[in-house]
Amino acid sequence: SQQGEEDPQALSIQEGENATMNCSYKTSINNLQWYRQNSGRGLVHLILIRSNEREKHSGRLRVTLDTSKKSSSLLITASRAADTASYFCATDPSGGSYIPTFGRGTSLIVHP
Amino acid sequence: DARVTQTPRHKVTEMGQEVTMRCQPILGHNTVFWYRQTMMQGLELLAYFRNRAPLDDSGMPKDRFSAEMPDATLATLKIQPSEPRDSAVYFCASGLITSQPQHFGDGTRLSIL
Numbered sequence: 001s002q003q004g005e006e007d008p009q010a011l012s013i014q015e016g017e018n019a020t021m022n023c024s025y026k027t028s029i030n031n032l033q034w035y036r037q038n039s040g041r042g043l044v045h046l047i048l049i050r051s052n053e054r055e056k057h058s059g060r061l062r063v064t065l066d067t068s069k070k071s072s073s074l075l076i077t078a079s080r081a082a083d084t085a086s087y088f089c090a091t092d093p094s095g096g097s098y099i100p101t102f103g104r105g106t107s108l109i110v111h112p
Numbered sequence: 113d114a115r116v117t118q119t120p121r122h123k124v125t126e127m128g129q130e131v132t133m134r135c136q137p138i139l140g141h142n143t144v145f146w147y148r149q150t151m152m153q154g155l156e157l158l159a160y161f162r163n164r165a166p167l168d169d170s171g172m173p174k175d176r177f178s179a180e181m182p183d184a185t186l187a188t189l190k191i192q193p194s195e196p197r198d199s200a201v202y203f204c205a206s207g208l209i210t211s212q213p214q215h216f217g218d219g220t221r222l223s224i225l
Contacts, residue, residue, distance in 0.1 A: 033213060040218070041218050041219075042116070042203055042205070042216030042217050042218045042219055043155075043203070043205075043214075043216045044216070045213035045214065045215070048212075048213060088155070099157065099160065099168065100214065101157070102147075102154065102155040103154070104154040104155075105154065105155075
């Protein structure tokens with residue numbers, strides 16, 4: 001079964017708006033990663049947040065992690081048409097498996 | 113920019129045929145993953161290698177799928193015989209250690225008729 005589940009499944013916004021995607025997971029983790037996938041391409045790593053971190057920034061991306069709620073959010077500020085892609089969270093379960101497990105993704109469309 | 117290279121990018125073949133997909137991981141990366149992506153199942157891990165040794169292939173149908181790393185610069189995923197339900201996009205990814213970011217290739221889009 002998949003560890004991380006993204007919500008919503010699809011999101012449609014206008015350029016300039018902020019986009020927020022959420023990821024929920026079931027078991028304890030070492031870290032959580034967010035990836036982007038453009039149509040017809042492989043996944044590209046965006047940001048990694050460790051279990052002892054609560055917030056991390058990278059450019060227009062802001063990721064939060066709430067281990068008590070077993071959830072994370074990815075905020076893209078001032079979105080651009082080029083941000084149109086699917087976004088995935090991957091959780092690295094603690095306990096020794098060390099294999100990141102991907103969710104099904106959020107499909108983001110940013111209208112120009 | 114170092115990249116993971118997958119070949120072929122597209123493959124269309126008839127059921128029953130053997131399919132071989134190849135992956136060149138990033139030089140120096142010691143972990144290699146094979147994933148399958150479909151609309152229904154999302155991204156499924158099929159197998160992964162560390163230092164060329166297979167560590168987990170529990171996600172792979174053993175009767176028809178096989179994964180190998182003949183050397184550090186080449187990973188292969190074979191399907192024999194192929195079936196229409198194998199139609200999917202197959203991704204290879206490499207990394208330094210399994211818990212760290214993975215670098216994905218652009219996939220092989222496989223269609224089995």
